[in-house]
Amino acid sequence: MKFFLKILKDFPAYLWSGWGAVASILLFIAFWDVGNQIYGNLVLPSPLETFKTLYAMLHSKDILEQIDITLYRASVGFGLSLLFGSVLGLIAGFFATASMMSRPIVTILVGMPPIAWIVLAMIWFGMGDETVIFTVVVASFPIIFVGALQGTRTLDGELKEMADSFAFPWHMKFIDVYFPHIFSYIFPAWVSGLGMAWKIVIMAELLATSDGMGAELAIARSQLDTPTALALVTIMIGSLMFIEYIILEPIKREVELWRV
Amino acid sequence: MESLEVKHLTHHFGFTEILHNINFTLKKGEVVSIVGPSGGGKTTLLHLCAGLLDVAEGEVNNSFKTTAFAFQEGRLLPWKNVIENIAIALLARGEKKSVAIQKAQEIALKFGLEEDDFEKFPKDLSGGMKQRVNFARALVVKPSLLFLDEPFSALDIGLKRELYTHLIESCEENDMSILFITHDLIEAIRLSDEILLLEADPGHIVKTFKYDSPKEKRDDAFVYKESAKIVQDKEIIETFKLNTLELK
Amino acid sequence: MSNQKEEKLHATNHYLYYPDEEDIPPYLAYGFRPIFLLLAPYFILSMALWGLVWSGYLSIPFIDNVLQWHIYEMLFGVLTAGVMAFLTTGLPELFPGMVPLVGKRLKYIMILWIAGRVSFWLIDITGVYLTAILNLTMLAWLIWFAKDVVLDKLQRHASLGYTLVVIFAVEVWFFASVLGWSESNSMSILRVALGAIVVLILLAMRRVNMEAVNELMEDKEIDDIYISHPPLTNLAIFAVTLYTIVGYFYPTNSALGWIALASGASIIAITSDYNLKDKFILNQPYVIYLFWIFMLFGLGYGLIGWSILFNDANGVSSFRHFITAGGLGLAYLMVMITIGWIHTGRHLTSNIYTHFMVFFIVLATFMRGLIPFFEEYSTQLYLWSAIAWVLPFVLYIKVFFRFLLTPRIDGIKG
Incomplete structure (x- = not known):
C-alpha cells in the first residue's frame, strides 16, 4: 500500500520529466510532415490528417470492437507466457541441471522466426484465436523464461550467508533476500515480453484472422487507405507507449530505486 | 555458563584439508581473536563456529543464546535503506516492526550515522558508512556472542578506533563475547583476551597468547610495546614468514 | 543571521581586483546599478510612449512602419541593457581575474546606451544611420567586453559569446534591409532576431537559474544541489533554432x-x-518565478505551433507575446530582481512585492496573448495588459532603487 502511494506521489514529477520525450516525438512528426509534403498524401498522409482519422476511428464502435478482440488475444497470450515463463524460469534457475538443459531449447525457441510459427500454427489450429494466441505465447515466453532463469541463477551467495547468520525465517529469506533480486531481472523481462506480444499479435492477425486490428490493417492495405493504416499504427504505438511509460516505467523506477 | 567449545575440529574442501585438529574454548565475556596469514583457513574456521558451514569432523558446541555476525564487506541488502538494513536483524528475531525501527534508529545515531542518511540505499553510502551500518546491524540484537570477519580491514584509523570503542563498550555493558579473525596483530592485541595463532596448510593452532590487562586501559603505548614484543616471537615469525627479507 | 554567513554569501568569488578609481558614486559602483536605474523607468516611459503612439495622440511616423520599429526597440534596445547587466555583473564572477567595469568607463557606456534610445525616439529627425551606428556600437562594445568568454580555453561559456555575435549580425542585417541594401523582409529578420534572443536567454537562464536556486537553497539550509542539465537546454536551443530558420523560409x-x-x-x-x-523546492517562490519564464516561453511556442497547424495567422502574432512580453519580460525582471538583491549584499528575498511583480507580468502576458479568444474585449485587453505589464517596474523602482543608490550593505566594494 505504502509502495503504491509512493508511486502515485512521484507520478506527477515523472510525468513532467516526459516533456523532453514529447519534444523529440514532435520533431519526429515534423519530419513526417515534411515527408508528406515531398511524397504526397497517397504515400504518406500528413500527421494532422492521420490524427483526424484516428480521432474519427476512436469514435466508431466497429473499430473499438476490433481493438477489444486484439486486446483479448494479446492479454491471454501474454498472461500465459507470464505465468509459465516466470514459474518455469524460476524452477529451472534453482536447479543447475534444469537450467543447463533448458538453455539450448530456449535458443531454438528464440531463434525460430515468428513468421514460421504463424505458418505452423495456421496448419495446426486453423484461422482463429488459437493461432494468434499460440504465436504470442511462443514469441514472448522465452524472453520471460530467460529473465526468470537469470534472476535465480545470479542470486548472491554472500547475502544468503548473511541471512543465515542472522537466522532469517524462510519467508523473510524469500521476501527480503531473494525476491527483490529476482524481481529486478524478471520485471524488465515482462516489459520486453509485453512489447513482443503486442507486436506479434498484430502480425499474426494480419496473416491469420479476419478480425482484430491486424486484420483491419490488412483491409486498409488492400484498399490503399494509408490514413487508416497510419492511424492504426498510431493506436498500436500509442497504446504500447502508454502501457510502458505510464504504467510500467513508474513501477519499475520505484522498485529499482536502490539500483541506479 | 554460555560458552563456545571447539574440539578436534578438522575440515576438508574436496580433497584439500583446510583445518586440522582445532581446539579452543571461548567463555562468556571473553574476546578471542584468530590471527594468521591470508588463505590460512581463518574464515572457514569462523564460519564453522558460526554455523554457516556444516561441521563434518570434530565438534563445535555453541551454547551462547544469541549470536550475530559482522562481515568484512558489509553485506547489506542493496534494496533496503540504512534503517531497514539494521532493523532486519531484529525482525528476523520476531521483534515487532515499530520497535525494530525505533531501536535501529537509536543505534544508527549511536554509530555516527545521521538522520539524513536513514533513507539512503547502500549504493549511496561510503565504505565507512556501510561498515557502520554493518556493525549497527550486528550489535542491535545485543548478541551474547559476536563473530567478526575482518570488518576493520578497509577502514581508516579514525573509524577503526571509533568502532573498537563501541565494541569494548558493548562487551562491558552486555557481557558480550567476541570471536574475531584478523591479520592485524595490533588490532588483536588491542581487543583480545586471547590470541590464537593459526598456521596455514592445513590450518592449525600453533600458539596462544593471553592478555590480562583491562581493554579500556590498553593505550597506544601498551599496544605498541606488546606488538613489538610479539613480532619477535619465533612462531609468529615463521607463521607470517617475517624473515623473508633475510632470505634475500 | 550571523555576520559570518553574510560574508560567505557573495563576497568571496566576486572579483579579484576592484579598480582603484576614487569617488565612485554608488550608482556607478557596479555595472548593473546604472542600467537598472535606467531600465525600469525606460520600460514605463516607453510603454507610455507606445500607448500614445498606438492610440494616435503622439505622432512619430517612424519611417512609415510603426509596428516594425516597436518590435525593433523592444528587442534590441532593451536587449543591450539586459545583456550588459548580465555580462558586467556575471563575468567578473565567472572569470575572477577580470576587472569589473565601474566609474567613469561605466558612465561613458551608459551615455552611449542613452544616446541609442534618444536617437531611436527621434529617428524621424536624426535618421536611421545615427540610430544604426549608436546601437550597433553599443552591441559591438558588449561583444568586445565579453571577448574573454569566447577566447576562454575551456570554452565554458563561449556559447553566450557566439550567440551575441549572431545577434549582432542579425541587427546589421536588419538595418541593411531597412536602408534598402538587402532584399530581405525586415519583419522576417526581426523574427530571426527573436529566435536568437530566446537562445541567448536560454543560455543565460541556465546559469542564472543554477546560481539563484542554489544560493536560495544554501540560504534556507536545504541540503541538495540543483543542476540544470545541459542536454535539456541544448534540446530546447536546437528546437528553437530550427523553428527560427524554418520559420524564416516557410513561415x-x-x-x-x-x-x-x-x-x-x-x-x-x-x-x-x-x-x-x-x-522538494517547487514551493520556493524564486523557483516558481523562474519556472514561469520557461512556462511562458513554452506556452508561446506551443500556441504558435497550434495556430500554424490550423492556419490562424492572427493567433500567431498574438501568441508571440507569450515569448516577448512574457518570457523575455519576466527574464529581464528576474535578472533585475536577483541581481538587485544579491549584488547589493543582500539575501535573495521574496516578499509581497516580488510576488506581485511576477504575478503582474504573467497576468499581462495572458491578457495580451489570449486576445484571439476574447476579440470583443480586445481594446480593453490591450490597455489593461500594457498597464499590468508596467506595474512590476513601478514596484521595482519603489523597492530596489534605494538599494541601487546606496553602497552594498556588507561593506564590499561594488
Missing part, C-alpha cells in the same frame, strides 16, 4: 507548426530539473 508551413510545438515542449522540459532527487 506558414505545417511542419513549422510541429517544430513550434516541439520547441514549446522542449523549453518546458527544462523545468523538470527543478524536481530534485531528495528535496
